[in-house]
Amino acid sequence: MENTRHGVAVVGCGTVGGATGALLLKNADILSRRCGCRLELRAVVDRTFSHADELGIPGSLCTTELRAVLEDPSVTVVVETVGGVQAAREIVEQAIDAGKHVVTANKALLAEVGPQLYDRARERSVSISFEASCAGGIPVVRALYDGLVANEIEAIYGIVNGTSNYILTRMVDAGIAYRDALAEAQAEGYAEADPTLDVDGTDSAHKLAILASLAFGIQIRTDDVHIQGIDTLDTVDVTYASRLGYVVKLLAIARRQRGGVSLVVRPAFISREHPLAWVSGPFNAVSIYGDVTGHTMYYGRGAGGAPTAGAVISDIVSVARGTYPIVFAGRESLGAPATGDALHLLSPDRLRNRYYLRLDVRDTPGTLARIAAVFAEYEISIASVLQTEAPEDAVNSVVPIVITLHRTEEGILAEPLKRIEELDAVSGSVRPITIVDEHPEAEFDVCSNNGVR
C-alpha cells in the first residue's frame, strides 16, 4: 500500500467533477485502504474555481493547465467530467496519449465515439471506464462486464432518464399535463432549463447504446436507437393507462430476437405488476434478462453529484486496484457475442408488441364497425375496446375510442392506421403506444431450476 500511489486529476469542476474531487479529499484514507495503495487527488482542472472553492478544494490543487497536469507522472488517472462531445473527446485523447487511465461519466461521448477511444486506449495500454455514464450511482455497467458474465444477455429494459421519469410520475400521480409537470420538474431541480435531450429520448438512447454495446458485444451508436420521447404524450393517454391497469414509463429497450438486436426508446404502457412500474420520481432502474441468471434488476439514483461521483470513484478504485485495466484489456471481456457471430440491428418494424390506440371519433353509427373491419382486413386482432357514451345533448360530438391490440408486428400497423385516419368519422392522427409485457425468463435447459433458498 505504501509503495504504490495513484494520483487523480479531475477535469471539469461541475456537479459531478466537484463532488468527485471533494469525496477524494474527504475519504482519502479509507479509499486508499480499500484500494491497497495511496489514492490522491492531484489536480482539479477548469477555467473557474468558484464551485471548487465552495466545496473546500484547496486552491493549490486547482489549475487551468491541462497540459501540465498530463505531463505530471504522478497523475495516473484522469477523470473527464466536462460533458459534450468535442471538447471531451480532445481531453480524453490527450489523456490517453499521455498514458493516463481515463474515467468518464460522458454518455454522449461514448455513444458517439466510444469504440475509437477504446481502441486508442488499448494501444496505449490504458483503460477507459464509464460506470457513471449510465444510470448514475447504480453499478449496472459492472453487472454487465462482471456480475452477469456467465450470461448471454437476452434483453435490457431501462428507466434511465430521471427527468422523464419524474415528469411521468407527476402526470400519473397528480393528473397534470406534460407542460405543467415539466415546469414543476424544472422548479424542483429535476429538469434543466433546456430539457430537450432528456424528454425527447436522446439521453436514454445514449445510455442504451452503451449498455447494449456491452451486453451484445456489438458497437451500437445513438443513431442505431429508434427514439420517441415523452414530449408528445397526451395526459388523456396517461389517464387511460391508469384505467386499463398500466403505468406510462419512458423505457429504453434492447432485445435480442431472431439473430438481431432491436433498440428503442419510447413511452410505453407497462402493467402495474411489472417490476419497473413502481420506479418513480427521479429514480432509475435497469432490468436485465440473462439466459443463465434470468431476471435481475438494478435500482437507484440515476443522477446527482454524490451518486454519480460514487460511480466515478468506484471506477478510480478499480483502476488503482489494477482490476479494471485487466478487464478492459481483454477486448471481448467487455461484451462478446456469445455465438461468435455478430448480431445485426433489427428495425423496430420487426418488433412484436401489444399496442394501445386512442381514436378521436365523431359519435356516428357504424364507426366502430368500420374501424374493426380495417383491422380485420390486415388480420390484426383487437384485444379490448373502451368507448364511453357521449353526452346526450351533444350532436356529432367527438368521443375517444380506446383500443388495445393483441401482439402484432409493428411494421404491419402503419397501413391500417393510415386508412383509419382517413375515415370521415375519425379526426386527428392515431399514434400507437407500445404495451410492454414482462419479458419471459429464459429457461436454461441443462440445469434444473428447483430450490429457492
Added chain:
Amino acid sequence: MENTRHGVAVVGCGTVGGATGALLLKNADILSRRCGCRLELRAVVDRTFSHADELGIPGSLCTTELRAVLEDPSVTVVVETVGGVQAAREIVEQAIDAGKHVVTANKALLAEVGPQLYDRARERSVSISFEASCAGGIPVVRALYDGLVANEIEAIYGIVNGTSNYILTRMVDAGIAYRDALAEAQAEGYAEADPTLDVDGTDSAHKLAILASLAFGIQIRTDDVHIQGIDTLDTVDVTYASRLGYVVKLLAIARRQRGGVSLVVRPAFISREHPLAWVSGPFNAVSIYGDVTGHTMYYGRGAGGAPTAGAVISDIVSVARGTYPIVFAGRESLGAPATGDALHLLSPDRLRNRYYLRLDVRDTPGTLARIAAVFAEYEISIASVLQTEAPEDAVNSVVPIVITLHRTEEGILAEPLKRIEELDAVSGSVRPITIVDEHPEAEFDVCSNNGVR
C-alpha cells in the same frame, strides 16, 4: 489467452454444482474469451453421478477422489457446493492448503467460520469468493466490494429467503394460512421437505452475516443476528397488514446507528410504497443505503440451479481474469470500517421502530382505556387504534384491538406489554411486529445533489 489455462474442479454435483459443471462445459468458448484465458472443467467430485449423467457431464470428468483432483496442478479453482459446515470446511481447507482458489455458495460455512478460512487462504495467496452464497443470481456481494466501494454503508434491508417470501406472498395474495402456504410451497418445489432453516430465519441470518461483514468491515456470525421467523405469524396479522396499507415481509436488516450495528431477521410490516414491498414469490432483493450513492437495490432470483451457477461462474471468471484475487488479498478491500474504529454490535433492544400490536380482548367497558393508560405510563405514544364492533348477540366475546405505536425503543416495550397481557380482559400473549419505514437517504453534505439526467 492461449498461454494461460484455468482448470476448474466442482466438488458436489447437486443442483448448483451440476448446473455449474454443465454450464462450464456448454459455454467453455465464450467464457474463455471473456476471461482472456482458457477455462476448462477438469473434474466433478461426488460419491454418485446420476445427476452428472443426466446433465451430460462425461464420465471421464467424474471422480470420487478429491485428493487426486487437489494434486492435479492443472486445477487452479475448486468450487465447493456440498453444503453443510463440517464436510465443506474440510474440503475448503484442503483446497486452500493445496494452493487452489476456492469458490463457494455455502452461506452457513462462511457465516460460521468465514474469517478463519479467509485468513488461511490469504496465507497461501489464494482467494475465497462467495457471490453465490447470498441471494443466488443477484450480484450483490460485488456491489459491496466493488460497485459501492466509495460508500460507508448505512443500512442493508434484504428479502433474502425465497421460501419465506413465496409463503408470505401466498398468505397475502390468497389469504391462506401459514401451514397451507407452506404445503403449497413444498408442492411447487419452493420449499424443502424440512423447511426449518428457511422459515425460522436462520438462512436469512447466514446471508445477513455475510453481507453485513462486507458492508461494515467487522466479523459478524450468525449468532450475532437476532432471529425471528415467519413460522409464528398469524394469518389474521397478515390480513390486518393489508387493511393498514402494509405488506408482511421477512426482512434481514443491518443498520448502522450510534456507533454500532444492529442485526435482525424478522417478519415486518412495510408500506406498500416501500421499494421492497412488491418483491414477490421466489424473488429476492437487497436494498443498500450508502452515504454517497444513497439507495440502490438489487433484485433477482435468490436460488435455483442456473441463477446460482451463474454467480459461481462470475466468481470463477474473476479468479481466471486475476481480478478477484487482488481484491481478496487486500484485507480491507472486503469491507473496511470507514471510520477506522470497529463498530460494536447493538442489541435489538436499542432499535427504534414503529410497532404493530394485536390484542385479543373481551369486549368489556374500559378495556381500551386501561391499555392506553399502561402505554401512557411508559410514555409510549399510540399512533392508531382499530377496534371493530363485536356481534350484537355475543356476550363477552373476544375481539381484536389493533394498535400501532409511534417510534419507540424496542427494549422499552417488554414491560408494558407484560402488564397489558396481565389485564383480565386481555387473553393470550401480545407479540409486537415491527413496522419498517423507508430508510432515509443520507444527504452527502459536500456535494450538491441536483440534476437527475
